[in-house]
Each structure stands twice: as structure tokens, then as C-alpha cells.
Amino acid sequence: MAEIIDGKTLARHLDAQTANDVRQMMGGHGIRPGLAVVLVGHDPASEVYVARKVQACERVGIDSFEHRLPADTSQEALLTLITRLNIDPTIHGILVQVPLPAHIDAGVVLGAIDPSKDVDGFHPVNVGRLSTGAGGLVPCTPLGVMKLLDTVYQDLTGLNVVVIGKSNIVGKPIAMLLLEREATVTVTHIETRGLPDIARQADVIIAAAGSPRLVRGFWVKEGATVIDVGITRVPNEHGKDRLVGDVAFDEIAHARAATPVPGGVGPMTIACLLANTVLAAQRAIGGA
Numbered sequence: 185m186a187e188i189i190d191g192k193t194l195a196r197h198l199d200a201q202t203a204n205d206v207r208q209m210m211g212g213h214g215i216r217p218g219l220a221v222v223l224v225g226h227d228p229a230s231e232v233y234v235a236r237k238v239q240a241c242e243r244v245g246i247d248s249f250e251h252r253l254p255a256d257t258s259q260e261a262l263l264t265l266i267t268r269l270n271i272d273p274t275i276h277g278i279l280v281q282v283p284l285p286a287h288i289d290a291g292v293v294l295g296a297i298d299p300s301k302d303v304d305g306f307h308p309v310n311v312g313r314l315s316t317g318a319g320g321l322v323p324c325t326p327l328g329v330m331k332l333l334d335t336v337y338q339d340l341t342g343l344n345v346v347v348i349g350k351s352n353i354v355g356k357p358i359a360m361l362l363l364e365r366e367a368t369v370t371v372t373h374i375e376t377r378g379l380p381d382i383a384r385q386a387d388v389i390i391a392a393a394g395s396p397r398l399v400r401g402f403w404v405k406e407g408a409t410v411i412d413v414g415i416t417r418v419p420n421e422h423g424k425d426r427l428v429g430d431v432a433f434d435e436i437a438h439a440r441a442a443t444p445v446p447g448g449v450g451p452m453t454i455a456c457l458l459a460n461t462v463l464a465a466q467r468a469i470g471g472a
Contacts, residue, residue: 185437186410186436186437186438186439186440186441186442187336187441187442188441188442188443188444189332189335189336189411189441189443189444189448190447190448191328191332191443191444191448191449191450191452192447194335194451194452194455195451195452195454195455198331198452198455198456198458199243199244199455201459202455202458202459202462203244203245205462205466206246206462207245209462209465209469213469215465215469216245216246216247217246217247217276217277217461217464217465218246218247218248218249218274218276218277219237219241219247219248219249219276219277219278219279219303219457219458220248220251220269220272220275220278221234221237221248221249221250221251221279222251222253222262222265222266222269222278222281223252223253223281224253224254224255224257224280224281224284224285224288225253225255225284225285226255227283230282230283233281234281236454237279237454238250240457240458241458241461244458246462247274249275251265253265255285256285257288258287259287259288259289259292262280262284262288262293263292263293263296266278266280266293266296266297267296269301270297270298270301273468275301276301276464276465277301277302277303277457277460277461277465278297278302278303279303279304279457280293280294280297280304294306295307295308300321300464300467301464302321303324303457303460303461303464304321304323304324304457304460305320305321305322305323305357306323306352306353310322311352311357314360314361315360317364321460321463322357322361322456323353323354323357324453324454324456324457324460325353325354325358325413325449325452325456326354326357326358326361327361327452327456327459327460328449328452328453329358329361329390329411329413329449329452330358330362330365331452332411332443332449332452333388333409333411336440336441337409340362340365340366340367341365341367342366342367342368343367343387343388344367344368344370344385344386344388345362345367345369345387345389345390346370346383346385346386346388346389346390347359347362347369347370347371347372347390347392348372348374348376348383348390348392348393348398348399349373349390349391349392349394349413349414349430350372350373351392354392354413355373358392367388370382370386373393374393379403380403383399383403383404384402384404384405385405386404386405386408387408387409388408388409388410388411389408389409389410389411390411390413391410391411391412391414391430391431392413392414392430393414393430394414394430395414395416396414396429396430397428397429397430397431397432398414398430399412399432400435401432401435401438402435404435404436404439406438407438407440408439408440409440409441409442410431410439410441410442411442411443411448411449412430412431412433412443412444412449413429413430414428414430414431415427415428415445415450416428416429427445429444429445429448431445433445
């Protein structure tokens with residue numbers, strides 16, 4: 185039976201460390217890290233995500249500042265807000281919840297965030313730093329994936345890792361992080377020819393394609409580790425929604441270890457967001 189990689193427990197441990205870092209900042213510098221969360225419109229999923237992030241800030245002692253804007257907010261008005269947050273010394277991290285309304289260019293908005301406050305790690309400057317190993321802020325989900333892998337492996341050197349999904353948010357940055365750790369990385373996607381055969385060669389599969397139950401049991405070799413980043417709401421037999429990952433979890437008992445959905449990568453994403461906010465605050469005062 186595959187070992188369950190418990191993201192909830194690991195996230196609690198990381199939150200405890202983050203809370204301790206906050207206390208040290210308060211005691212040593214009198215500064216409390218601050219995170220600004222910007223939500224434009226009323227997307228139901230985004231509303232839930234923002235609420236969770238605000239609650240998580242409260243748990244570890246980070247000040248959270250919510251900016252909820254109507255769906256018809258202009259791009260110019262949003263950029264004006266970001267400019268104000270960029271120069272606000274009480275704000276150390278800025279998070280703009282996506283997706284944004286169709287009339288707003290997300291690339292322009294995310295690119296307007298000060299890279300030193302880009303706790304999502306999406307700014308081109310941080311992407312460039314990640315690709316060159318220069319120490320920028322790392323996207324939260326890939327960072328969480330690495331921490332989950334570290335509970336299974338002491339060393340990733342030489343491991344054959346197959347990443348399924350090539351998004352700028354998960355697939356590409358996780359590949360760069362793995363390369364920094366000397367893993368051998370193959371980046372694939374749902375259009376890759378012979379994907380099951382490629383996956384069967386992997387010591388580690390990271391599924392981040394956003395395709396429910398894409399990875400079947402016969403894709404996974406005996407003893408491989410499976411990290412499921414995907415999460416999709418699908419109706420069950422009673423017509424109610426349930427959360428499903430990119431992996432057919434019930435078919436991979438022969439794996440060495442695997443993350444569940446929910447309860448695997450998701451909690452780590454928020455925990456890493458909080459850790460990034462504290463890191464940004466430490467760097468702002470010259471403490472990291």
C-alpha cells in the first residue's frame with residue numbers, strides 16, 4: 185500500500201515555523217509581516233481561496249489587508265492600487281487573485297507588482313531568478329511540492345522525474361527546482377505522444393495537467409512516488425460536487441508514496457505563501 189504523504193500535517197509544521205519567525209521579527213524589529221490580497225469580482229472559487237488565505241494569515245500572526253474590488257474595476261484602477269501597495273512599507277507581500285475579469289490583462293497586472301513583494305513568484309524577474317538559481321521568491325505550489333518530496337527522499341540526485349503539465353504556475357517552475365536538485369526531468373503534457381510509456385519510466389510523477397484521473401494505475405511503476413497537483417470539481421452519483429485529482433488514486437496502491445486530493449499539495453500551497461511573505465519581510469529589513 186502506498187504511503188500517504190500528509191500535506192496537512194506538513195503544512196501545520198511549516199506554519200509553526202512561520203509563526204515563530206513572525207514572533208522573532210516582532211521581538212527583534214517590532215515589525216509584523218503584512219500581506220495584501222486583491223480580489224476583483226465575485227468568482228466563487230476565488231472567494232473561497234481568499235478567505236482561506238486570510239484565515240491562514242491570522243493563524244501565524246501575519247497582518248492581512250483585503251482589497252475587494254467590483255468586477256467592472258478598470259485595469260488602470262487596479263494598477264493604481266498595486267502601485268500604492270508597492271510603496272506601502274507595512275505591506276511585504278502582494279497577491280492578486282486570479283482569474284481576473286476578461287477586460288484586465290493578468291500579465292500586465294502581475295508584472296506591475298514589485299518583485300520583492302511578489303509572494304506568488306509569478307513576476308518575470310522572479311521567474312528569471314528561479315531559472316538561474318539566483319534566489320527569487322519561488323511559486324508557492326512548486327515550493328510545496330518540493331517540501332513534500334523531501335519527506336520521502338533525502339536526496340533527489342539522479343532520480344527520473346516526469347512532470348505532466350507545462351504551466352507557468354506549476355509545471356515549468358517545478359522542473360527548474362528539480363533540476364537545481366540534480367534530478368533528471370522530463371516535462372510532458374496531455375498532448376505528449378506515448379505519455380503512459382514515459383510515465384512508467386519515472387521514479388517520481390508530478391501530475392499537474394488539470395485533467396481528472398488522467399494518470400491511471402498502469403502508468404505508475406512499482407515503487408514510484410506520485411505527487412498529484414490537480415484538483416477538479418466533478419459531480420458524484422448523487423449530483424453533488426467532489427474533488428478529484430489528476431491521478432486515479434484508487435489504482436496506485438503499488439506506488440511507494442502518494443499525495444491525496446484533497447489534503448496533499450493544497451495545504452502546502454497556502455503554507456508556502458505565508459512563508460514567502462515572512463521571507464519577503466525579512467529581506468525588506470535585511471534579515472535574510
